[in-house]
Amino acid sequence: MFANKKKNRDDIESPGSAMADIAFLLLIFFLVVTTIDVDTGIGMQLPPPPDPEEEPPPIKERNLMNILVNSRGQILLDDEQVGIHQVKDKVTEFVDNQNRSQDPNLSESPQQAIVSIKTDRQTSYDIYIDMLDEVRGAYKELRDNATRELTGETYQQYNERVTRENNQVREMYPENISLAEPDPGT
Amino acid sequence: MSKFKKKSKTKQAVPTSAMPDIIFMLLIFFMVVTVLREVELLVRVDFTQAENIEKIEQKRLVSYIYIGPEVLGGGNFGESKVQIDDALVEDVVEVRRLMYDKLMEEPRMIVSLRVDETSQMGLVSDVQEELREANALRINYSTLRDI
Numbered sequence: 001m002f003a004n005k006k007k008n009r010d011d012i013e014s015p016g017s018a019m020a021d022i023a024f025l026l027l028i029f030f031l032v033v034t035t036i037d038v039d040t041g042i043g044m045q046l047p048p049p050p051d052p053e054e055e056p057p058p059i060k061e062r063n064l065m066n067i068l069v070n071s072r073g074q075i076l077l078d079d080e081q082v083g084i085h086q087v088k089d090k091v092t093e094f095v096d097n098q099n100r101s102q103d104p105n106l107s108e109s110p111q112q113a114i115v116s117i118k119t120d121r122q123t124s125y126d127i128y129i130d131m132l133d134e135v136r137g138a139y140k141e142l143r144d145n146a147t148r149e150l151t152g153e154t155y156q157q158y159n160e161r162v163t164r165e166n167n168q169v170r171e172m173y174p175e176n177i178s179l180a181e182p183d184p185g186t
Numbered sequence: 187m188s189k190f191k192k193k194s195k196t197k198q199a200v201p202t203s204a205m206p207d208i209i210f211m212l213l214i215f216f217m218v219v220t221v222l223r224e225v226e227l228l229v230r231v232d233f234t235q236a237e238n239i240e241k242i243e244q245k246r247l248v249s250y251i252y253i254g255p256e257v258l259g260g261g262n263f264g265e266s267k268v269q270i271d272d273a274l275v276e277d278v279v280e281v282r283r284l285m286y287d288k289l290m291e292e293p294r295m296i297v298s299l300r301v302d303e304t305s306q307m308g309l310v311s312d313v314q315e316e317l318r319e320a321n322a323l324r325i326n327y328s329t330l331r332d333i
Binding site: 019020023024026027030031033034039040041042043044045046047048049119120121122123124125126128129130132133136137140179181182 | 236237238242245248304305326329
């Protein structure tokens with residue numbers, strides 16, 4: 001009787017052991033096919049398609065910063081040739097004019113400032129991305145500084161905490177980047 | 187004495203009953219994070235690098251456009267082409283229709299532009315113009331983090 005009972009118990013336990021093997025096989029399969037690569041990149045919002053009947057809104061010359069990049073990677077920033085590492089400081093200075101001396105050549109306020117990037121058709125993509133990166137770096141610095149004064153956080157922490165509508169820093173420094181249609185070039 | 191012996195015998199067996207549960211938990215984790223759909227690239231895409239980048243959190247909203255020199259085999263590359271899903275787009279104007287259809291399925295769509303670093307801005311800009319016409323306005327330039 002006792003021996004019988006023991007055997008019965010063995011029978012009940014045995015099918016469970018194979019389950020682990022099957023699960024292991026599946027696990028290994030998914031381990032192999034998984035690619036945990038996080039998509040990173042520069043997010044942008046394109047303007048809506050142009051309306052032929054509507055005139056583009058007038059923009060004051062002083063609120064617009066023109067950045068031209070030619071096919072050889074040379075940069076012309078408001079009629080002045082600069083190196084790529086100077087761009088960030090120049091953009092910061094241009095956008096944040098109100099916090100410093102009221103220079104009439106710089107933007108009236110960060111809200112009205114527009115940075116326009118224009119390339120040649122032959123300009124290579126990595127030069128353009130470098131350019132965009134510099135401009136975004138300038139805005140990131142401005143936003144970081146503004147958030148630190150406001151709440152003491154970094155902008156990233158602040159941005160995750162508040163909703164888009166309540167984001168004061170974003171309102172203070174809207175990222176107005178205009179991507180102009182490239183020149184046909186030579 | 188006999189009582190002792192029996193007790194030690196029961197303790198010798200390693201409790202494996204919880205192992206399937208653990209394995210299943212791992213399995214379910216990997217099943218969830220796996221993205222099986224990966225297109226076969228017909229163009230070469232070497233990403234460029236940037237510092238001020240952000241992550242795309244909602245991967246399901248993303249649809250990709252690949253721009254780069256066509257892979258011809260034998261280590262040769264042809265002219266720059268545009269690839270959407272598994273096919274090359276011969277005329278850039280077709281991008282508008284393709285992306286418009288995708289936008290109708292998922293109105294919150296983000297278009298991720300995966301562009302080879304040697305591509306010229308002319309083609310990229312043409313694709314962007316088509317995206318504007320298709321009203322697919324949220325874009326993302328795929329870049330790696332600058333080290």
